[in-house]
Amino acid sequence: MMPVMTMVLHPARGPLVGRPALPGDKSVSHRALLLGALATAPWSLRGLSPARDVASTAEALNRLGATVRVAGEIVRVQGPATGWRDGQTLDCGNSGSTARMLLGFLAGTGVSARLEGDSSLSRRPMARVLEPLAAWGLEIAEGKGHLPLLVCSRPRPATCTVELPVASAQVKTALALAVLHAGGRLDLREPHASRDHTERLLEALGAPLERTSGGFTLGGPWRPPGHTIDIPGDPSAAAFWGVAAALVPGSRLVLGPISLNPGRTGWIRVLRRMGCPVNIGASRGHDPVGSVTVDAPASLQAVTVEGEDLIQALDEIPVLAVAMARATGTSFIRGARELRVKESDRLQAIATMLASFGIDTTMSADDLAIHGRGPGEGFRIGNAPVASHGDHRIAMAAGIASLVATGPVALADPEVAGVSDPRFWETRRAIMAS
Ligand code: S3P
Numbered sequence: 205m206m207p208v209m210t211m212v213l214h215p216a217r218g219p220l221v222g223r224p225a226l227p228g229d230k231s232v233s234h235r236a237l238l239l240g241a242l243a244t245a246p247w248s249l250r251g252l253s254p255a256r257d258v259a260s261t262a263e264a265l266n267r268l269g270a271t272v273r274v275a276g277e278i279v280r281v282q283g284p285a286t287g288w289r290d291g292q293t294l295d296c297g298n299s300g301s302t303a304r305m306l307l308g309f310l311a312g313t314g315v316s317a318r319l320e321g322d323s324s325l326s327r328r329p330m331a332r333v334l335e336p337l338a339a340w341g342l343e344i345a346e347g348k349g350h351l352p353l354l355v356c357s358r359p360r361p362a363t364c365t366v367e368l369p370v371a372s373a374q375v376k377t378a379l380a381l382a383v384l385h386a387g388g389r390l391d392l393r394e395p396h397a398s399r400d401h402t403e404r405l406l407e408a409l410g411a412p413l414e415r416t417s418g419g420f421t422l423g424g425p426w427r428p429p430g431h432t433i434d435i436p437g438d439p440s441a442a443a444f445w446g447v448a449a450a451l452v453p454g455s456r457l458v459l460g461p462i463s464l465n466p467g468r469t470g471w472i473r474v475l476r477r478m479g480c481p482v483n484i485g486a487s488r489g490h491d492p493v494g495s496v497t498v499d500a501p502a503s504l505q506a507v508t509v510e511g512e513d514l515i516q517a518l519d520e521i522p523v524l525a526v527a528m529a530r531a532t533g534t535s536f537i538r539g540a541r542e543l544r545v546k547e548s549d550r551l552q553a554i555a556t557m558l559a560s561f562g563i564d565t566t567m568s569a570d571d572l573a574i575h576g577r578g579p580g581e582g583f584r585i586g587n588a589p590v591a592s593h594g595d596h597r598i599a600m601a602a603g604i605a606s607l608v609a610t611g612p613v614a615l616a617d618p619e620v621a622g623v624s625d626p627r628f629w630e631t632r633r634a635i636m637a638s
Contacts (some may be wrong), residue, residue, distance in 0.1 A: 209617065210589045215539055215607055220638070221464050221638055227437070230253045230255050230301070230441075230624055232433075232491075232512040234305055236433050238265070253335050257298060257302060257623055260296050268292055272387075290317075291316060293320060294318065298321070304377075305377050307355065308382045312355050314359055316345065316356040318354045321352075324362075324595070332375055333375050333378045333379075347443050361387030361388035367394075376402060383423070384425065387424045391416070393419035405604070414622045438463070444523050444600050444601070447523045450475055455499070460485075471500065472496065474509055478531060479505045480500075481498070503579045504532065505531055506532060507536075509524065509535075514537070514587055523604055525572075530608065531576035536571060537574070540570050554572065555572060560590045561585060583609045591617075592618070600625065
């Protein structure tokens with residue numbers, strides 16, 4: 205077994221100021237690659253995310269016979285000239301988006317493929333996407349509900365109404381790709397409004413998509429035309445620096461331009477409710493993009509996050525939990541069952557990570573109460589390295605908590621941050637030096 209590397213993280217010595225470097229948005233990057241590979245003419249992608257998750261999608265498409273090629277600042281994507289390649293093994297790495305969206309994409313290809321992932325991804329549920337995809341002819345030849353899976357596509361147009369029990373933008377996107385590729389009609393509804401990058405992109409491209417109350421309808425087969433897309437900064441990556449600014453007295457960080465998709469701005473609402481000044485600059489575009497400035501508040505107030513707010517701040521909960529640990533009073537994260545099936549059992553991993561910074565939490569069912577320490581003394585640290593739980597967002601949240609620790613903190617497996625932001629630690633050093 206490889207030794208687990210640790211990194212020593214020093215607390216901030218003064219206010220954080222400047223404009224942290226941000227990766228391109230991971231969600232838009234996956235969608236741009238997949239829709240580009242389905243298009244009738246090449247796509248040019250500017251600002252593609254350097255995340256390992258996105259590389260997993262690009263590599264899978266190359267294996268299936270598409271061409272994803274870097275040309276300077278631009279990534280060019282083109283579908284195969286003569287049909288999809290059969291019998292490929294597609295390594296989805298740590299990426300739930302790659303696995304779920306690819307399953308939808310595969311439904312229209314008419315080939316079989318084996319999907320694999322790392323140990324974390326192999327524990328994550330796939331039935332939520334496999335079950336509805338059966339209508340479009342995606343059959344499971346080997347495996348059950350989890351990776352590894354051998355799937356075989358016999359595309360058939362289907363007319364289906366799908367009511368998602370849990371809001372999920374990955375599942376929405378997988379089903380949209382299936383109907384675009386295999387044909388038929390999809391009438392989809394979800395209980396809360398999750399991020400709608402796919403819907404907005406398809407509307408802008410002229411796809412036969414119509415919004416309904418709580419969802420959309422989409423017809424197929426339909427292939428996008430050639431397109432050039434500017435991918436904005438990743439708001440989920442930005443949220444780490446937003447919380448950093450909220451924690452370190454006197455800080456001001458300018459984030460962006462980032463995606464301001466309404467399904468992604470939950471973290472901004474939560475920080476504001478905690479009493480943190482967050483200013484959103486002018487936004488532009490059909491899928492809105494703009495810059496956000498976060499100033500350190502005098503103090504942070506406890507907050508409750510649940511329902512639609514939780515869906516719209518899902519990936520940011522680990523770092524928001526760090527802000528809650530610094531707040532006055534007890535904060536609550538409620539009904540967070542989905543967090544238990546992310547890259548780790550994130551609800552448990554958050555509690556364990558906060559405990560290593562001396563913060564008390566109480567867990568009951570899918571709720572977590574965080575007993576805030578208040579703005580006074582820094583987070584107390586123990587002797588053992590803080591665990592990353594193989595989860596990029598837990599590692600990075602610990603990296604933000606360590607900015608206000610009483611001394612240097614050792615973090616295990618910092619390299620896992622590369623799943624979404626390969627430059628995270630470099631950026632942390634840069635904003636501390638500015
Ligand atoms: C994503 C959707 C969310 C999110 C994930 C990215 C997407 O997952 O947590 O990081 O790009 O569609 P769910 O669809 O499982 O909620």
